[in-house]
Amino acid sequence: MYLVYFSYSNCNGYLLVKGSTIWYLQRCSSIFIFIYIIYVVVFIISSLPIAFNEWFLFKSSLLFKLSTTTAFLSILVHAYIGLWTIGTDYLTPRTLGFLNFTLSKIADTSRLLYNILFTVLGLLLYFYLLLLVWI
Amino acid sequence: MLNINIYRYNPEQDKFPYMMNYEIEKPEKDIMVLDLLHLLKENDPSLSFRRSCREGVCGSDGMSINGKNGLACITALSDALKGDRLDIRPLPGLPVIRDLVVDMTQFYNQYEKIKPFLQNDTTPPEQERLQSPADRDKLDGLYECILCACCSTSCPSFWWNPDKFVGPAALLQAYRFLADTRDLEKDSRLDDLADPFSVYRCHGIMNCVAACPKGLNPNKAIGEIKTMLLKGKSSKNIIASDGVTA
Numbered sequence: 243m244y245l246v247y248f249s250y251s252n253c254n255g256y257l258l259v260k261g262s263t264i265w266y267l268q269r270c271s272s273i274f275i276f277i278y279i280i281y282v283v284v285f286i287i288s289s290l291p292i293a294f295n296e297w298f299l300f301k302s303s304l305l306f307k308l309s310t311t312t313a314f315l316s317i318l319v320h321a322y323i324g325l326w327t328i329g330t331d332y333l334t335p336r337t338l339g340f341l342n343f344t345l346s347k348i349a350d351t352s353r354l355l356y357n358i359l360f361t362v363l364g365l366l367l368y369f370y371l372l373l374l375v376w377i
Numbered sequence: 378m379l380n381i382n383i384y385r386y387n388p389e390q391d392k393f394p395y396m397m398n399y400e401i402e403k404p405e406k407d408i409m410v411l412d413l414l415h416l417l418k419e420n421d422p423s424l425s426f427r428r429s430c431r432e433g434v435c436g437s438d439g440m441s442i443n444g445k446n447g448l449a450c451i452t453a454l455s456d457a458l459k460g461d462r463l464d465i466r467p468l469p470g471l472p473v474i475r476d477l478v479v480d481m482t483q484f485y486n487q488y489e490k491i492k493p494f495l496q497n498d499t500t501p502p503e504q505e506r507l508q509s510p511a512d513r514d515k516l517d518g519l520y521e522c523i524l525c526a527c528c529s530t531s532c533p534s535f536w537w538n539p540d541k542f543v544g545p546a547a548l549l550q551a552y553r554f555l556a557d558t559r560d561l562e563k564d565s566r567l568d569d570l571a572d573p574f575s576v577y578r579c580h581g582i583m584n585c586v587a588a589c590p591k592g593l594n595p596n597k598a599i600g601e602i603k604t605m606l607l608k609g610k611s612s613k614n615i616i617a618s619d620g621v622t623a
Contacts, residue, residue: 261570261577262606331537 271316278313436525528585541574545585545595
């Protein structure tokens with residue numbers, strides 16, 4: 243129920259936070275994702291040709307586990323903001339009304355379903371990744 | 378011959394809008410697009426458009442000229458033509474009242490929202506509230522806006538959310554008062570703009586800068602507002618650059 247409430251509040255355009263918070267979240271998450279990519283790419287390049295043992299030790303290290311968890315949380319947050327923006331731009335009675343009057347009538351419901359869908363998919367993918375990294 | 382296509386819609390007669398084709402002899406001298414519309418209107422009095430000062434001051438005749446928003450009265454035909462073809466449409470995104478005349482209510486609602494007047498509850502001096510020349514210079518490039526709506530109606534964010542996103546024209550005016558050292562309501566002005574839509578729906582695509590017929594830069598003003606919002610609340614008493622507490 244909380245997820246539905248959360249999605250409903252957000253899909254109506256009020257992301258429950260200030261614009262500057264969203265701005266910081268997007269920038270900070272992208273910077274962290276960039277640093278994470280550099281960290282992994284540098285390991286791969288410096289270890290070429292990689293033996294299984296080396297890769298296993300790297301992926302078992304606490305630093306890798308923590309950074310991967312944070313990097314994918316960053317991707318989750320970054321993608322959530324981006325998809326929320328797309329929904330509130332294009333799945334509205336006004337925008338869909340440019341295409342078709344019937345579509346404009348179901349725009350709010352479509353946006354709510356769209357919000358729930360990407361929130362659930364994002365969380366499932368994230369928990370699956372946590373399983374892969376930590377277990 | 379010039380091939381002119383003009384958006385026509387009369388809600389009392391037409392079910393849907395349509396493009397009407399006019400053919401007209403190419404004028405010997407270079408004229409403005411507004412003059413061309415007047416020539417067409419002589420033969421077809423039903424053609425409707427707004428105009429007033431015909432010199433780029435009143436901002437009445439904003440329209441989409443060959444895909445670019447601009448003022449018909451200061452857009453030369455030679456600059457606007459693509460070959461011999463000219464397509465004229467109303468400003469995009471606003472409801473059409475008739476032909477090239479749009480309903481500007483959404484645009485003015487956003488302008489009203491930013492409180493476009495000086496707010497200062499201190500006792501007014503006998504003559505006027507003074508500013509240093511340096512502080513006055515901060516308002517250059519801001520106060521010149523004529524509210525023609527060419528910028529806001531060229532902005533996709535304003536097309537999609539004209540009720541929530543303030544739009545470049547009104548944000549330029551919002552910054553005009555945020556940058557004014559005589560205004561003492563900066564905090565409440567910033568509070569009004571702090572939500573995720575009012576300012577932050579601007580993604581900096583700069584259509585507003587390309588469209589502005591007065592050569593202003595709303596995108597820069599929006600950037601300044603974002604910086605103020607990210608830095609947090611200002612001090613209630615703004616210290617003017619000449620050291621006088623405003």
